[in-house]
Amino acid sequence: MILILTNGDDATADWVCRALKRRAYLRLDTDSLPRQAELRLHDGGFELRANGRWHRSEDFSGVWYRRPKAIRFPGRGSAGVKQHASEEYTAALEAFLATIPRSSWINFPSQNAAAGHKLEQLQRAKKMGFEVPRTLVSQRPAEVRRFWRECDGQVIIKPLSHGQIDHGTRHELIYTSALRKDDLTRTALIRRCPTLLQERIEKSADIRVTLIDDDIQAAELIARDAGHQRLDIRRNNMVDVEHRRITLPFVIARRLLRLLRSYGLRFGAVDFVRDTEGRWFFLEINPNGQWAWMDLAGVTDSRAALVKSLNRR
Amino acid sequence: MILLHRFAEKISAAPKKCSGTQTVTRTQAECSDADRPATLGTRTLTEVRAEGMDQDYGAHTAIIPKRRDPNPHQRR
Numbered sequence: 001m002i003l004i005l006t007n008g009d010d011a012t013a014d015w016v017c018r019a020l021k022r023r024a025y026l027r028l029d030t031d032s033l034p035r036q037a038e039l040r041l042h043d044g045g046f047e048l049r050a051n052g053r054w055h056r057s058e059d060f061s062g063v064w065y066r067r068p069k070a071i072r073f074p075g076r077g078s079a080g081v082k083q084h085a086s087e088e089y090t091a092a093l094e095a096f097l098a099t100i101p102r103s104s105w106i107n108f109p110s111q112n113a114a115a116g117h118k119l120e121q122l123q124r125a126k127k128m129g130f131e132v133p134r135t136l137v138s139q140r141p142a143e144v145r146r147f148w149r150e151c152d153g154q155v156i157i158k159p160l161s162h163g164q165i166d167h168g169t170r171h172e173l174i175y176t177s178a179l180r181k182d183d184l185t186r187t188a189l190i191r192r193c194p195t196l197l198q199e200r201i202e203k204s205a206d207i208r209v210t211l212i213d214d215d216i217q218a219a220e221l222i223a224r225d226a227g228h229q230r231l232d233i234r235r236n237n238m239v240d241v242e243h244r245r246i247t248l249p250f251v252i253a254r255r256l257l258r259l260l261r262s263y264g265l266r267f268g269a270v271d272f273v274r275d276t277e278g279r280w281f282f283l284e285i286n287p288n289g290q291w292a293w294m295d296l297a298g299v300t301d302s303r304a305a306l307v308k309s310l311n312r313r
Numbered sequence: 314m315i316l317l318h319r320f321a322e323k324i325s326a327a328p329k330k331c332s333g334t335q336t337v338t339r340t341q342a343e344c345s346d347a348d349r350p351a352t353l354g355t356r357t358l359t360e361v362r363a364e365g366m367d368q369d370y371g372a373h374t375a376i377i378p379k380r381r382d383p384n385p386h387q388r389r
Binding site for chain 2: 005030068069070071087090093094157159165170171172173174175177183186189190192193195
């Protein structure tokens, strides 16, 4: 049986569950867990009750760590009391989950965390033989200007963490963008925070790879603006992106498997770009990235690979 | 404000329900499914397509996050 840890709004988990027989999985939406499950530890061991059945950790061949959210405790009580009750519940659940071997998880959360640093990924990928774009992280205006000159003004700027700014009722996104010459004069802004800059690659395609154990599926994502590949493929909610299934070059595939294993990851969603001369540049690994949209576009079947891996003892 | 913020662009909030604007046939079919209607529809597309908006969920070492999701866009 597969254990799925996620939240009630996770449409990708909905979609995976549709491919599974009812008794082949247990989905725990952790945000509503107190209504869904019961835990007990007694002489016979640790058990979790959900969907009318008691489960032991050994019942689960695999755990899909998708997108669990904090447990919300229902009912009356002050925020502090409910928060504490949630933490008690969490402690019990985590203790149960801790009895499931790490090797059964896709992926174990601390391994996601360890693999989640973009700059470290770039360094590691480079050491393993991947080409990576020239990169600068700096708070020094002179260094930024020098990088700009060295790259002939072909420099992109992108977030180190994520690109969303929440203003409460309105939101902003920061896409990968071309650095402009007048940005170089904003010395106070440059000094205020480390900024990630990279040499702009003249792309022929963006490439997204989904790895699940030994299964590798890859797609080219093509979107042209005035004859050039779009700088940030995610713009326009990707509605005009053309998807094409591709086979990774053998050398890239082999290195990629090595890279993921170096982090102890069984799953990874990896971004590359290919330039107009056919060179591949590694951009990043998303240890818990999205992939279902490519299945829906008909170019991958990662759902089948995921289910197969989670059923593996 | 930091340099990166000069590149921020306003977006509208993601739709909350099936709105009929989605274009992926499979998702449209799911949208009419009574099983979990609240989680399907346009939001499904937002989730599965807006890749990269998802970021690296799980960037914590606890199994279950202890606080409510601080990022309203996380589900993307």
